[in-house]
Amino acid sequence: MSAIGKSLKRLEDKPLLLGQGRFAADYQFDRQLIMRVVRSPVAFGRILSIDAEDARAMPGVVAIWTAADVADIPLIDFRMTRIKGLEPYRQPVLARDYVRYVGEPVALVFAEDVYQAEDAADLVFCDIDEGVVHLDATAPPVEFMPETLPGVLSEPAVITKAYGELDQAFAKASHVVELEVAVGRHTGVPMETRGALAVHDPNTGVLTMYGAAKVPHYNRDAIGRMLGLEKGAIELSEGHVGGGFGIRGELYPEDVLVCAAALRLGRPVKWIEDRREHLLAANHSRDQVHRLRAAVDDRGFVLGLEDEFFTDQGAYVRTHGGTVSDLAAALLPGPYLIPAYRVNGHIRLTNKTPSGTYRAPGRYESTFARERLMDVIAHRLGLDAVEVRRVNLIPEDRMPYDRKIDALGTEVVYDAGKYHDLLDKTLAHVGYDQLRAEAADRRSKGEHVGIGVALFIEKSGLGPRDLVRARLLKDGSIEIITGVASIGQGVETIVAQICAEVLSVEIEQICVVHGQTSRIEVGLGAFASRVTVMTGSAAQIASRALRDKILAAAATLLRKDSAEDLTLVDGMVRLRDSNTTLQLREIADQTPDIIEAEGWFHADHMNYPYGVHVAKVHVDDQTWGVKIERYVVGYEVGRAINPVLVHGQIAGAAVQGIGGALLEEFVYDESGQPLATSFADYLMPTSNETCQIEMFLREDCPSPQNPLGVRGAGEGGLTAVGAAIGAAVDDALQSPGLVDCLPIGPSKLHAMVHQYSRNRD
Numbered sequence: 001m002s003a004i005g006k007s008l009k010r011l012e013d014k015p016l017l018l019g020q021g022r023f024a025a026d027y028q029f030d031r032q033l034i035m036r037v038v039r040s041p042v043a044f045g046r047i048l049s050i051d052a053e054d055a056r057a058m059p060g061v062v063a064i065w066t067a068a069d070v071a072d073i074p075l076i077d078f079r080m081t082r083i084k085g086l087e088p089y090r091q092p093v094l095a096r097d098y099v100r101y102v103g104e105p106v107a108l109v110f111a112e113d114v115y116q117a118e119d120a121a122d123l124v125f126c127d128i129d130e131g132v133v134h135l136d137a138t139a140p141p142v143e144f145m146p147e148t149l150p151g152v153l154s155e156p157a158v159i160t161k162a163y164g165e166l167d168q169a170f171a172k173a174s175h176v177v178e179l180e181v182a183v184g185r186h187t188g189v190p191m192e193t194r195g196a197l198a199v200h201d202p203n204t205g206v207l208t209m210y211g212a213a214k215v216p217h218y219n220r221d222a223i224g225r226m227l228g229l230e231k232g233a234i235e236l237s238e239g240h241v242g243g244g245f246g247i248r249g250e251l252y253p254e255d256v257l258v259c260a261a262a263l264r265l266g267r268p269v270k271w272i273e274d275r276r277e278h279l280l281a282a283n284h285s286r287d288q289v290h291r292l293r294a295a296v297d298d299r300g301f302v303l304g305l306e307d308e309f310f311t312d313q314g315a316y317v318r319t320h321g322g323t324v325s326d327l328a329a330a331l332l333p334g335p336y337l338i339p340a341y342r343v344n345g346h347i348r349l350t351n352k353t354p355s356g357t358y359r360a361p362g363r364y365e366s367t368f369a370r371e372r373l374m375d376v377i378a379h380r381l382g383l384d385a386v387e388v389r390r391v392n393l394i395p396e397d398r399m400p401y402d403r404k405i406d407a408l409g410t411e412v413v414y415d416a417g418k419y420h421d422l423l424d425k426t427l428a429h430v431g432y433d434q435l436r437a438e439a440a441d442r443r444s445k446g447e448h449v450g451i452g453v454a455l456f457i458e459k460s461g462l463g464p465r466d467l468v469r470a471r472l473l474k475d476g477s478i479e480i481i482t483g484v485a486s487i488g489q490g491v492e493t494i495v496a497q498i499c500a501e502v503l504s505v506e507i508e509q510i511c512v513v514h515g516q517t518s519r520i521e522v523g524l525g526a527f528a529s530r531v532t533v534m535t536g537s538a539a540q541i542a543s544r545a546l547r548d549k550i551l552a553a554a555a556t557l558l559r560k561d562s563a564e565d566l567t568l569v570d571g572m573v574r575l576r577d578s579n580t581t582l583q584l585r586e587i588a589d590q591t592p593d594i595i596e597a598e599g600w601f602h603a604d605h606m607n608y609p610y611g612v613h614v615a616k617v618h619v620d621d622q623t624w625g626v627k628i629e630r631y632v633v634g635y636e637v638g639r640a641i642n643p644v645l646v647h648g649q650i651a652g653a654a655v656q657g658i659g660g661a662l663l664e665e666f667v668y669d670e671s672g673q674p675l676a677t678s679f680a681d682y683l684m685p686t687s688n689e690t691c692q693i694e695m696f697l698r699e700d701c702p703s704p705q706n707p708l709g710v711r712g713a714g715e716g717g718l719t720a721v722g723a724a725i726g727a728a729v730d731d732a733l734q735s736p737g738l739v740d741c742l743p744i745g746p747s748k749l750h751a752m753v754h755q756y757s758r759n760r761d
Contacts, residue, residue, distance in 0.1 A: 003500035004708075007644035008507060011492045021240040024195035024211030025272045032197065032268035033062055035258055036117035038107035038124045039280065040099035043135075043351040043672025045128040046147065047097060050107055055123040060116030063265060064124065065108040065257075067094040073226050073260060076251055079218055081321020082409045088149055089156045089349060091316035093253040093260075097148045099128060100315035101353050102674055103280030105253050110261060110269065133672040137312035137348035138289050144349060154349040156317055161329045163404040164340030166295075169304025173295030177377050182741040183365040183722065185287035185312065186664035188358045188656070189684060190487075192242025194282060195272035196255055198262035205233055209259055212236035212515060214249025214485050215525030220517045222251050223259050234259070238515025244487030245656070246357040246527060247283040250319050254281075276677050283320075283356030284666055287312035288328065290369035295340075300377050300388035304340035307332060307369070313347050314354035322347050323408065324355065327362030327459070330407030334370050334457045335419045335610055336392040341405075351672045357527070359653060360715040363458060364660065364722060368742060371454040371723035379736035385727070386427070386453055393419040393455075407459065407606070414457070415607045415705050418636070422698060423455065426612040426634030429696045435616060435630075443734070448619040449629070450731025454723035457610050460712025461533030461705070463603035467522040468538040470499065470546040471596040476571070476585030478503060478510045480542070483523015484535045485515045489714060490645040494532055495539045497641050498708070502543035503550075505571045505584070529609075529712025532641060534601055537706045542599030553591045554582050607703040609711035611635040613654075613724035619732045624746040624753070626662055626729055628689075631721075634696040638703045638711040650717030651693040657721025659685040665743050693717070 015021055052064040075090035095106045107124050111117035134142045134154060141153040170176065196211040207229065212219060216236040224234045241248070254271050261269040273281070288311050295304040311325045325345040333341055360367075374392070378385040394401050396418050403412035432451075439449040469481040480495055491514055496507035513519055524534070551563035554573040558580065560566065565576045573582045588595060612634040618627045633650050640646045663683040667675045676682040702709025726739035729749070738756050741748070 003497040003507060004641050007642055008493065008497060010490050011496055011507060012486070012490060016240065023192050023240050023242060024197065027197045027210045029197065029199055029268035032270050033110045033112065033265060034114045034117040035261060035269050035271040036109040036111070036121040037105045037254060037277070038109065038121050040095060040102055040104040040106050040126065040128070042099060042128050042130050043102050043133045045099055045130040047095060047099060047106065048127040048129055051125040051127070052107060055109060055120040058116060058120040058123065060112035061109060061120045062112070063110045065094070066106070067092065067096045070094055070260065073256060076253065076256070076319065077222060078321040079215065079251065079319040080323045080408065083157050083159065083322040086156045086317045086321055088152050089144065089317040091253065091318060091354060093256050098145045101351050102672060103353060104315065108257060110265060133351040135350050135352065135668055135672060137310045137350055141348065155346060156349065157322055157347045159322060159325050159329050159345040159347070160343065161405045162342040164304065166304045166306060166340040166342045169340040170295040173303055174298045175296040175381060177294045177296055177373065177380055179292045179373050179376050180290065180740065181369045181372050182289045183286045183368055184665040184741065184743055185284050185352070186660050186666060187282065187284045188245025188247045190243030190245060190248050193273045193275060193278040194248060194252065194254065196258045197268060197270040198259040199268040200262045207234045207259055207263060208237055209255070210237050210239060212238040212249070213241045213487055214244050214527060216485060216515050216517050217483050217523040218525065219251050219255060223256055226256055227260055227263065235518045238485055241487045244526065245359045246361060247285070248487065249485065250283060250356055279677050279682055280353060280674060283318060284314060284353045285324065285355050285358030285361060286365055286660065287355060288365040292369060292373050294373055294377065296377055296381070298381070299391050300381050300383045301391050302336060302338050305333065305338050307343045310346045310348055312352065312355065313349050314352045315349060316354045318354045318356050320356045323357055324361045327407055328366040330405055330412050331363050331457055331459065332366040332370055333403065334367060335394060335417070335455050337394050352668060359656060360458065360719045363456065363719045364657065367454065367456045367720050368722040368726065371720065372726060372740065375727050375730065376737045389455055390420060390423065393423070396420065408462065410605055413605055415605070415703050416701050417608065417610055418701050419610060421700065422610065422634055422636055423612050425698065426614065426632070426696055429634065430614050430632050439616065439731070448621055448732040450617055450728045450733070452615045452724040452727030452731060454613045454720035454727060456716065456720040457608050458529065458712070458716045458719055459606045460529035460609055461603055461607045462528035462530045463534065465600060465602045466524060466534040466538040467520065467598060467600055468535060468542040469520060469596060469598045470542040471594060472546065472550060472584060472588045474585065474588045476509070476583060476588060478505060479513060480510060480539060481513045481520045482535050482539070483520050483525070484531050485526040487526055489526065489531065489649060490642065491526070491531055493645065494536060494641050498536050498539045499543040502540060503547055504568045509571065529714040532710050533607065533706050533712055534603065536641065536708055536710060537601040538599045540599070540707055541601055542597055545597035545599060546595065549595050549597055550584070550587060553595055554587050557582060557587065557590055603705060605705060607705045607711050609636055609713070609716050611716050611720065613720040615724040615728040617725060617728040617732055619729060624750045626725070626744055626749070628658065628691045630694070631691055632694040632696060633717055634698065635713070635716050636698045636701050636711065637713050638701065639699055639709040640697060641710065643697060646697060646713045647695045649713045650695055653715060653717030654693045654721055655685055655690050657718035658690050660742060661722040661725040662743050662745065663689065
């Protein structure tokens with residue numbers, strides 16, 4: 001029975017379609033309190049006092065906390081960073097001394113119901129001595145907290161990476177091309193906002209937090225450390241999750257506070273944020289400015305590349321530390337040789353919502369910068385943009401390719417790649433020459449139609465390890481237990497397909513348990529496109545071990561000396577060259593001990609998926625709106641466990657990329673007040689603003705770094721969208737190098753066109 005490679009229906013969908021989904025807000029416990037967060041109304045200032053007397057007198061209010069009540073809870077630590085010096089910039093669970101962004105938690109209200117909590121929260125008055133806000137990450141650093149931390153500036157770190165002889169590259173260059181580009185501030189917007197419910201069982205002493213996502217085991221350990229809980233005294237439980245995209249599930253102040261409240265108030269405590277809170281308080285992302293300088297020969301080959309970029313990290317350094325800047329710096333060279341490279345990535349703090357990761361963190365930004373550079377090089381030298389890319393691509397015979405720099409502490413070594421091959425096949429698939437000819441014909445008739453091409457490198461399968469346990473249950477079904485989290489990407493189905501392939505059972509016979517820290521002691525969660533690579537490989541190893549144990553048990557039942565003559569076929573053990581069979585449930589039932597096995601998978605290096613994006617757009621020269629007429633993603637996935645799920649991942653990601661390219665942006669006024677706090681202001685793509693995403697999925701280059709040969713697919717659909725659309729808009733308006741920032745909203749595009757005309761005149 002073969003399960004891998006088939007577009008099987010998702011196991012996850014049945015309960016959701018039947019209305020049996022159980023999300024964070026669905027959990028209810030007797031005597032539960034509602035937690036409401038009072039947030040800073042100003043972007044920067046010193047806290048003088050917080051008056052909560054009127055709020056305390058409100059009906060149903062049980063308690064109100066300020067920073068003094070949680071002074072013993074340490075700052076929120078980092079989950080992912082090896083960068084030194086970030087510690088002073090960590091966020092407290094409630095603002096101490098200063099507020100640093102609109103929306104920062106300054107007080108908590110605990111009440112009997114949500115209405116009482118909200119009414120009371122409105123009466124909490126924060127007296128804040130407002131200071132001068134700092135909103136430009138490219139401006140010189142300022143003091144972070146002048147009185148509390150004198151001399152500590154708003155630049156926590158500068159990430160520097162380099163290889164090759166850059167000075168020599170510029171010395172022998174025929175051309176030097178300079179470019180400044182920017183990607184605006186936006187983020188993932190899951191359908192389900194954040195939420196948590198914490199329950200302390202006085203009989204067992206265990207505190208359980210429901211509503212976990214993404215990294216339950218890490219958050220369990222972090223909350224336990226912060227609250228001084230013994231190991232085993234806290235568990236996190238994941239239910240259904242309405243989307244993650246990198247931002248949901250990180251450790252935020254509210255996660256810690258709801259647990260602290262359940263312990264100290266002796267009642268279950270629930271917090272569910274509204275959409276405005278989510279847009280104000282959950283991690284933002286992107287917001288980078290790149291200043292590129294390339295040494296180029298007459299063929300358009302980049303001899304050397306220098307980049308100085310600025311990441312607006314917002315008010316504090318949250319759990320990701322410098323991950324976004326680190327990945328941007330490491331993967332900026334992309335799929336190109338670029339013999340010499342030097343980058344300085346400035347992590348800068350401002351008085352905006354803190355930033356973290358969001359699907360393809362650092363790569364969406366750096367891919368836009370690099371691919372825009374390739375287009376400008378082609379224009380300046382009078383060359384074809386695709387040919388310039390071909391000249392620069394790393395040849396297949398140079399694989400594996402050691403970039404001689406690191407990302408997230410591991411060496412960047414591209415595991416395998418057929419970049420030229422995928423580019424050629426993708427262009428042939430879309431009919432590139434005909435597409436360009438049709439666009440030129442329409443332009444000759446007065447339309448503004450253009451084609452853009454962009455290439456990217458992704459990273460996936462972040463280690464270092466993953467554990468899966470597999471168990472044969474008495475009814476003959478298989479239980480798989482993993483510490484991974486399911487945030488909508490199809491974890492249960494993928495893991496079940498891998499297991500089913502080994503055990504020769506239907507995936508409906510397999511139950512995948514995930515996101516429950518009480519069921520397995522190790523789990524790294526779901527991020528960095530790692531689940532199929534890491535958990536999938538561990539699941540295969542565990543399944544093979546379970547298969548061997550099932551066969552051994554069957555051999556005993558059949559009075560065979562060994563299991564060599566037995567095989568698993570169609571959900572039963574069969575004696576080779578015989579009609580003798582044993583059902584799995586018979587084996588489980590007649591074997592005294594539980595038949596179970598585990599599989600560990602370790603990986604020292606990530607693997608690197610790659611792809612090609614092709615965009616065809618139409619620009620309305622009256623409204624300056626950009627309409628996407630066609631969008632194609634050519635993607636090398638190594639091996640597709642479930643092709644339709646890969647397609648779904650890529651298509652969904654591409655639509656998010658379109659949002660970042662054309663619509664989504666967090667804008668602030670001069671006082672640091674956010675101007676996008678609802679869907680009326682923060683515009684997201686709907687079916688009207690996008691098109692059918694065409695998928696050109698390839699399995700020509702399996703990764704040698706895992707037994708399945710797979711590469712992650714969670715992010716590649718997004719990575720090059722901004723770059724491809726930017727190039728297509730340039731082409732549509734016949735204005736090379738026009739688009740130098742995202743998103744390309746109508747007013748911004750109108751301004752860019754007029755500025756471009758003035759510069760050209």
